[in-house]
Structure formats: C-alpha cells, structure tokens
Amino acid sequence: MASADGFPASFYGEPGVLGLLANGISAFLVLLQNFNGAHTGNLAHGVENILAGVHLILIGGLCQLIAGLLSFRKYDHLSGTSFIGYAALWGSYGATRIYLGASEAPSNITTGQHELNSTLSQEWDFPLISTSAIAGLIPYIFLSFILAFCSATVNYIMPFVFGAITATLIFEAVGLVGSWALVVSGVLELLILLFAVYGSTALLIKGIAQRYVLKGFGSPLFNVLLLGTANANSSQSLGQEKKKNTKYAEPMALGYFCDTISPFIFAFFCFRYLGSFAVGVAWVSIISAAQLLSSYYAFLRHDCYHITKFGLHCTYWLVKAWEEYVLSVQMNRMVTTGTREAMVGDWFFVAIAIALCVVSLNMDTLELVHNIFFLLLTVSTISQIPLNGYYIFFGVTCSLFTAISLYGTFARLINTIAEKSLIPVGPQPISTENVQMALTILKKGKDSDQLQSIPHDLSAHLPDALFYIVNGLAALSAIHSNQEDLSFLHLTIPWVLISGAIIQVYVSRLQVQGGKRFGSVIPSFYAAIWATWTWYRFAGHLLGISSTSASGFTAGAVAFLVANAFLVLIAAYGNLVLLSMTTVMEVLLVCFLLSTLGRLPYQLEIAMLAIFSIICLYGALTSMVNCIFSKRLMPLGPPVLRNKKKKEMAAPLPCLVADSRLTNGLITISKLLDQGGVCGIPTDTVYALAASCKNPKAIEKIYNIKDRPAEKPICICISNVEQLVAAKPPFSPLLWEFMRNVYPGGISCIVPKGDWLLKLGIGPAYDRIGTKDSIMIRVPDHTVTGHLCDITGPLAITSANPSGEPDSTHHDMVISRLGHKIQGVLCDGVSNEVVASTVVNCMKIDEDNITIVREGCVPALKVRQIFEKVKASML
DSSP states (O other): OHHHHHHHHHHHHOTHHHHHHHHHHHHHHHHHHHHHHHHHTOSOOTHHHHHHHHHIIIIIIIIHHHHHHHHHHTTOHHHHHHHHHHHHHHHHHHHHHHHHHHTTOGGGOOOSOHHHHHHHHHHTSHHHHHHHHHHHHHHHHHHHHHHHHHHTTTOSSHHHHHHHHHHHHHHHHHHTTOTTHHHHHHHHHHHHHHHHHHHHHHHHHHHHHSSOOSTTSSSOSSOGGGGOOOOHHHHHHTSSOOOOOOSSOOOHHHHHHHHHHHHHHHHHHHTTSOSOOHHHHHHHHHHHHHHHHHHHHHHHTTOHHHHHHHHHHHHHHHHHHHHHHHHHHTHHHHHHHOOOOOOTHHHHHHHHHHHHHHHTTTSOHHHHHHHHHHHHHHHHTOTTSOHHHHHHHHHHHHHHHHHHHHHHHHHHHHHHHHTSOOSOOOOOSSOHHHHHHHHTTTTTTTOGGGOOBOOSOGGGTTTHHHHHHHHHHHHHHTOOOSSOOHHHHHHHHHHHIIIIIIHHHHHHHHHHHHTOTTTTHHHHHHHHHHHHHIIIIISHHHHTOOGGGOHHHHHHHHHHHHHHHHHHHHHHTTOHHHHHHHHHHHHHHHHHHHHHTTOOOHHHHHHHHHHHHHHHHHHHHHHHHHHHHTBOOSOOOOOSSOOTTHHHHSOOOSSEEEETTSHHHHHHHHHHHHTTOOEEEOOSSSOEEEEETTOHHHHHHHHHHHTOOTTSOOEEEOSOHHHHHHHOOOOOHHHHHHHHHHOSSSEEEEEEOOTHHHHHTOGGGGGGSSOSSEEEEEOOSOHHHHHHHHHHOSEEEEESSOTTSOOOOBHHHHHHHHTTTSSEEEEOSBOSOSSOOEEEEOTTGGGTOOEEEEOOSSOHHHHHHHHHHHHHHHO
C-alpha cells in the first residue's frame, strides 16, 4: 500500500519543494541583474530588465502561488502565508523591473491625450520607479523577518531562507539608490539559492522516502512555547472557546500580512515620498489579489466573518489605489482646484466598517482594534476633508493601520503554530450572549430563546454579505451629476468596475462552490450589468460613444430588463431584502435604457441608486450577523411567494434518514446495519459508508456502491482502544503506546492481521477487510460514531463518495450522491474536516519505521512528532 499511494502523494504532500525553489530561482534572476547593474552602474537595461521581470512574475509569482495554495490545503498556515506573500513580492518586483526596463525609452509611450502623455512620461522616470519600489520593499523587510522568526519554531532551514530574503530586501532597497549595495544583495541572493536548493532537496527526498533523510526539517530551532504560556483566565474570558478547525490553514495571518503592505505604500505616497503612484498601483493590486485568496480560504473554512472582512479590505485597497493613480495623472488639476471629487462611495465604506466593528465585539480585542483602525481609515478618505489636510490624515491613519496589522500578522502566525494564545490578543470585549441580545432588538426584543437556527447548508449563505457589499458600493459610487466632467468619469471607472464587476465575479465563484440554488445567477448577472454600466456611462465619453451610436447598448439594456424580471421572480421565493434589491435594479435598468436614448432622468436615477445602496447595506449587515452567529438575529424578511404544495410535491428521500442527536436515530441505523444494509455515517473527519462486519455481503455492496476497485482494502472502525486490548492482539509495546497516543482521532493505523480479529467480533468478514497480512483500524474522535460502534460492533467503513470524487462533508452530499444506492444516512450536519484521516503504516514500527501512506487531516509532521515522543518515552 505504501508503494502504491505514497510516492505520487509526495509531490502534493510537499509543496515546500516548489515554494523554496521558486524563491531560490527568483533570487538568482535578481542576482544576475544586480551584478550586471553593479558593473555598469545602471539598473535600467531595457529589454533585459523586462525579460527579468517577466521571469520573476512567472517563477517567483505564479509558481510560488501554486505552492502557497497547496500549503494551505495541507493546513500549513505558515508555509501558505509565506509562499503566497513572497509570490506577491516577486510578482510586484517583477512588475517593477518591467517598469525599469520601459523607463529607458519613455518616448515610446503613446496616448490620445497630449497632457496625459507628458504626465505618464514623468511617471516612468527611473528615480520615481525606484522610490515606489522602496515603498513596497520596506514593509516586506519587516514581514519577512517575522516569517523567518516564526519558521524557526517549525524547522531550521526555512529560517535561513527567509532570513536571507530579509537581508536581501534591505540591500535591494538601498541598491535602488546606490549601486554599491547591489553586490552585497547579490551575495545574499546566492545564499538564498543555496539554502533553497538544500531545503527543496531535503523535502523532495523526504517525500519519496517518507522519512527525513537530510537534516533541517522535523525539528525546530526553538520551541514555540518558550515565547510564553497561554493565560487560562484570558482563555476563559473569551467565552465559549472555538474548536480549532483544520479544514484548511488559518487565513487570518495572510489577511493581516496584506493589510500591512498596502497601507504602508499609501503612507509613503501621502507623505510625498512618491511623486507618482504608477508603480504603487501595481504593488497594491498584486497584494490585494493575495488578500482575496485569504478571503477564499476563509470560505473553505466556513468563516463568514473573514470572507467579508478580507474581501472588503481587498476592494478598498484596489479602489483607493486606482483612484490615487487616476488623481496622480491629473495632479495638475488637483492642485489648481484644491478639492477632491465627491465620491459618495466613501460613505459606504464607512458604514460597512462600522458594521464590522459591531460584529467583532465578541471576538478578541486585537480584532476589534484592527476594525476600529480600518474605520478610521475609511473616515480619513471621505472626500469632504479639505485637500490640504486629506493626505496628512490619510497618511497617519495608514501608518497606524500598518503597525497594528504587522502585530496582527505576528500574533496570528505564532498562535496558530502553537495552537495557543502565546502572543496577547486581548480578551473578548463583550460576551457572545450580550452581542446576540443586542442584535435581536430588530426582531424579538429580548426573547432570544426563540431564535431560529439558520439552514444547515451554511456554505450556501457565506458569501451573501460580500455580495450585498459590492453591489451597494457600486451603486453608491455610480451617483453623479449630469455634467459630463471627464476627470470625474476617469475617477468613477475604478469605483464601479472593481466593486461591481471584478470582485462580484469572485463572489459568484463562491456562490457556485457553496451550492446555493440560483446563488451564482444573480451576482454573475449583476457583474455584467455593472461592467456594461461602466463601459457606457463612464468610459463611453472617453471612447467617443454618443447617444446616436449606442444602439447596441440600447438592445443590451432591453435584454437586461427582461432577464432581471426573471430574477425578481426568483427573489420573490427568497426573502424580502433580495426582492427589494432586484426590484430597484429593474428601475435602474430602465434609467440605463433611457440614458442610451438620451432621455435619462438624473434625479430618478440618483434616488434609485441611493435606495439600492441602503437595501444592500442592510442586507450586508443582516447576512453577516446571521451567518456569524448561526441564528436569525436580524430579519431578511419572509418570501413573498410560497409554494403551498411544496411538501406534497417534494420528491421522497431516496433512503431512510435519521437524526444523530436522537437515540432513536442511532437505533434505527444500527438495525439497518445489522440487517445487512449499507449506511452513511458521520466521523470525526468526513462522512463514511459503513457496513456491519457481521455481514460480508454488505461489505461487498460497498464496492459496488462506490465503484471502488477490488484491490483497494476497506478498514474497520471501533469505538475505543480498550476493545483492541480485550482482543489481545500480539502488538509490541511500542505499537500499543503509539496507538494510545493517536486514538481516538483522525489517524488510521495499518497493523498486522491475525486471529485476534475474530475475538474483536469481525467473524465472517475476516476475508473481506484489509489485505492478506494487514488491516487498517480507525477509532474516530466522534461521540455519535463511538456509540454506534458500541451498539453494532466493529464496522467496515470507507469514505462516502464515488471513487475518484471529493469526500462528502455534509449528510446532504451523501444523500444526493449515494442515497439511491444505500439504505440509510445518519445526519449530523457539516463534517469536522474536508479531508479524510491520515493513514500510517505501522507494519515495521518495531524497526523504528512508520510510513505515511496518505496525509489527511493530521499533518505528517505532527504524526512523526508523536512517534518520536512515544519512542523517547519508551527508553
């Protein structure tokens, strides 16, 4: 089994190989450029710099991004944060190199406007590009140092790689203003390459051999617990402590990481260290894309709060970056007028920031403080602030936000590595119960006991808050006067396009993965509406589109009207907020149609845009509150249309379903198993198909149900280790001690097969489970499964999914995929994990050798640490 499954899994199991190599090769590319630049005394070499920039984006950016994504799927929050963070670094630095190469010949830049051409030519000057790059490198120096320090608590190769990157970034920043530092930077980049090659070699050999051959991984430079001990009192003060969720790595550190870089670049610009934002907008855009990934991984963890928070922050930085870029192009106009355009969308950011502060009152103090500083950021960017004080206010708040985000990155990384609160994050400001009571005012006053739980398909509702946010922001930003002010239209494009179209495409993707019926239709359609709106209403004047040449847009507006009418009908079966939103959008589309005919009623459009934004603001707050607390604390309103015959018309369930919370449910499923049936059951990882070991034919059914290859063995599930003790298998003391340390939990052990299985109660199923010589045993850390095994005896189990397809993480998935083939499902809601158990081959454990056959919910590193601890205790 090890040879069949272990080798292919090594490449997926060790994404650090790709991540370290991407860093090493990227450093080597910069090294070559630096030595050449030091020799000639000039960094700008046209085509050479452009090619180097492209290679940095492809290798250091995209390749390392893949490594970061795979690391997150291995619930490795440190490597995931590091590789995605460095992917943004090399991608941004690659973009800077391309700018540097292009700066050699600014006269080649062409544009339709002479004034814009002269401004852009100045922006592509080498000193301006260098200063902009320094603004991006400085926060990375601090963050890279934090990554190096945190990685020292895990192994002692990555600290040297990340430490060398830290030192390199320092001299890279100096080298942009003085070529002497390029030589020092080149030497450090050579060290990065050497450390990265050694580290990737060690990981690759480990992945193939399934054990550490070369030193450097598996043991840290120092124990993370030396940083402090968790305060029991502060843990209790947090109220109901949340169980660590290992479905995917913690996304918070990456989100804070991104919130450190973007505001620092803005602070550099606000304090007039940057004469142009041309390079800064590239850096902010790339790091904002990384922040969107942190929102995505929050979605995979069913974390509505961080989906919304990091999605909002990404939108904010993108909008502000492109706004500042447009304003920097028009700097002469800003200076002469002394005012900024009145972008009312700023007020929507303020309102949502207040909502985030409210919903984070029951979290730790760090989270609340971070949200308060973000609120201060949104207030500092409202257009009503006079221009002479705007940049000072914004720059100071960006500096403060950078500091709190930097601390948050360090605290979240260390605390998730240690799985304890070693770095102080503060107590819970207000208890969860009090926050819930306060939020029920709009519904039932203080009668919180009657609050309804939200539907079980939680993942379908996770992106709703972000959906309302992007639409509300786009609508409020679209409010404008009837004066065709070209400068204002320039500014409006990023506001409406980024929030209404670009980020909404991301929301649509989440709705598809969440499985909500018709959930992706509305955001996808509205993304098209806002993209078309931007193209015609705001970019149309710049592109020379007039009302007489807009027949295509007129036809499109009619199509939008008809399609949105169907969405209104769909929303009528949803809730009142969604119905109101789609209805107002119908009126807005009428205004859009009239604008293509040259008859736009501006006052009506402004009023409808404002109403649309208010509806979206309420929908965002309500969706976020209800999803975070998993209760209907705030009303979204009942559906206007109801299917009165829904129960009569509903198709019968394909199999019997039982509630895991009821004793009767366990008894019902146990009877089905005893009668030779196959049932879906919950475990501490994902859902499984189970058959009683008293019925060999039922085990054979599992192979047919799953289309499982006959050569793949099935494991057994028992309730506790004491059942094994009673069967008296001839296990060595080392194996017994190892099993007692991993059971119950998400680890499956492959052990020698023998007659002791008959005493365990396997009986007739002896030849149907395991292989000829081995058997895999599961002891789930799950109360329901344990009780079921006590009733039925040992069960033969395998994951409840058709072979080759993803695991089932909810009982609805088992019913819909396999319900017509099985006899029953024990319903327990969302599973604790999204991956199966980690399989450990213990056949040669007495030779000090265990093999990770399949890495699942428990990291291979943790398994080996347990094994080393057990061996040490046996000495």
